[in-house]
Amino acid sequence: MSATRVALAGSTGSIGTQALDVLVAEGDRFELTAIGATGRNPESLIEQARSHRPKVVAVADEAAARTVADALPECEVRGGGEALASLATEADVVVNGVVGFAGLSVTLATLEAGRRLALANKESLIAAGPVVQRARRTPGAELVPVDSEHGAIHQCLRATDNKGRVERLLLTASGGPFRGRTAAELAGVTVEQALAHPTWSMGPKITVDSSTLMNKGLEVIEAHELFGEPAGEHGYGLGFDRIDVVVHPQSIVHSMVEFTDASTIAQLSTPDMRLPIGYALAWPDRIGTPFGRIDWTTLGRLDFEPPDLDTFPCLRLAYEAGRTGGTAPAWISGANEVAVDAFLQGRIRWADISRVIAATLDAHDGAPAADAEAVVAADAAARRVATDLLDRFDTPGALS
Ligand code: MG
Numbered sequence: 001m002s003a004t005r006v007a008l009a010g011s012t013g014s015i016g017t018q019a020l021d022v023l024v025a026e027g028d029r030f031e032l033t034a035i036g037a038t039g040r041n042p043e044s045l046i047e048q049a050r051s052h053r054p055k056v057v058a059v060a061d062e063a064a065a066r067t068v069a070d071a072l073p074e075c076e077v078r079g080g081g082e083a084l085a086s087l088a089t090e091a092d093v094v095v096n097g098v099v100g101f102a103g104l105s106v107t108l109a110t111l112e113a114g115r116r117l118a119l120a121n122k123e124s125l126i127a128a129g130p131v132v133q134r135a136r137r138t139p140g141a142e143l144v145p146v147d148s149e150h151g152a153i154h155q156c157l158r159a160t161d162n163k164g165r166v167e168r169l170l171l172t173a174s175g176g177p178f179r180g181r182t183a184a185e186l187a188g189v190t191v192e193q194a195l196a197h198p199t200w201s202m203g204p205k206i207t208v209d210s211s212t213l214m215n216k217g218l219e220v221i222e223a224h225e226l227f228g229e230p231a232g233e234h235g236y237g238l239g240f241d242r243i244d245v246v247v248h249p250q251s252i253v254h255s256m257v258e259f260t261d262a263s264t265i266a267q268l269s270t271p272d273m274r275l276p277i278g279y280a281l282a283w284p285d286r287i288g289t290p291f292g293r294i295d296w297t298t299l300g301r302l303d304f305e306p307p308d309l310d311t312f313p314c315l316r317l318a319y320e321a322g323r324t325g326g327t328a329p330a331w332i333s334g335a336n337e338v339a340v341d342a343f344l345q346g347r348i349r350w351a352d353i354s355r356v357i358a359a360t361l362d363a364h365d366g367a368p369a370a371d372a373e374a375v376v377a378a379d380a381a382a383r384r385v386a387t388d389l390l391d392r393f394d395t396p397g398a399l400s
Contacts, residue, residue: 003031006281007091009058009084009106011035012044014203015097015120015146015273020052022278025289030281034090036083038102039064046071056090058083060102085109093281095146096121099205100337101330101379104128107135108372114140118280122147122222123337127330128375129225130368136234143226143234144280148200149219150226151276152254152267154283157227157236159257159265166236169223170256170264172248173307174199176210179249183311189350191343199251199271208340212353213307216245217318218336221329224322240323245315247305252294270294313354321361326368327378328361334382335360338390348393356393360386 006023010016016037023030035054037045039061049057049072058078059065065079078086088094088109095118096106103121108128110117112135119125125132125143136143145151149171160166177196178186194211195204202210209215223243231237254276256266269275272292279286309316314336321332339356342348348356363385369375 001029003028004093004281005033005091006030007034007036007054007056007087007094008032008097009036009087009094010038010097010099010103010121011048012037012041013097013099014201014206015095015277018273019095019097019277019281020048022274022281022287022289022291023052025274026278026287029287034058034087036060036078036087038084038098039068042067042071049075056087058087060084081105088113088115092116093118095277095281096124097146099203101127101334104372104375107132111135111141111143112138114138116142116144118144118146118277120146120277122218123333125225126218126221127333127379128369128372129221129325129329130370131372131375132225133234144283145222145226146273146276146280147219147222148271148273148276149255150223151279153223153227153257155267155279156255156257156265159263160259163231163236165260166238167258167260167262168242168244169227169238170258171216171219171223171243171245172251172253172255172304173213173216173245174210174251175247175249175305175307176213176215178211178311179247181311183351186311187349187351191346194343194350198249200273202273204344205337205340208343208353209336211350212314213312214314214318214336214353214357216307217315218333220245220315220318221322240319245307247307248303250302252299252302268294314357317354317357317361324364324366326366327374328364328366330369330375330378331361331364331382332357334379335386338383338386342390342393347390352393356386356389359389 034056036058039059042064057075069077085105093116094110097120104124107124228238251271258264269292274291321328335357339353
């Protein structure tokens, strides 16, 4: 069997470095042909290229690309806005671990090149749902989710050959660091507290999203795009009323699928992103390296409870945006990126994140997500509205 060629977009981030772990552990099975990143951290990109020896290195930032090219005369270094998307044709599988909406070009280029997309960048699928669905129909194109919940559902769905027998999807949520607290108790939480995730090791953006439950909200939309509607080659005909969230603080059950006979199939492991990354790389086979193996003698209990939508309104906002459809998911995702950024910079309080998002969605113009340009425009419009709102937050209480 010849090696599966792999390209990593976003190689220096949390998903990228964990994907490298998987590739190293699996030896000759995979061949790393290309890596790429936005260029905020050229030194680690250079270090990765020196240890893993890909042929191609892509850097979105032009100045960082020159630094990388000078350091790596043996590699083909590509710089500029299209550099990351150009990795799509360098491999059989492209891992998209780029953070945020910036990952859209990689998602579309990979599917349009008829390759497998191992998708960790949920924002591109959420913002550009209808556009991604079209690209998914390219012959040879495959989308295998890297998100642990969606990787779990992908596995659980294999329990039936009859799509009509799927009753509902159950996404599990750890509840984040603030589970069980009231809104009043969360008024003064700090960035450090929001970044202290109880079970998962992830980048800062998604960790803050976990603390607000926006991550779960975005994952509901992601599940709807991956497995929901329309019914057909990919979809199971499941609307938002058949995609539920259950809080499960131990993060052992990664998600579940309930079938029409009430059987519920779950996928379990200890929390380790290398498992879903390896699954997306190897599917329909599996990797041989056990990441996240459970020790049943010490596991103890598994708890489940409903989410608290009053304390964590982001989850409700995401359902609303998902049901509205069109460019509403692009708006909520864009507004969230602006709000999370402002929180990380200390400009707004944690509780303001959901308020910025809600106020931004109030201004949504209802435009359809007709093509990639419309989605890019919607993302920009949402960011403009959210950024304008932030100026009002500089006066504490202005939006109360
Ligand atoms: Mg997830």
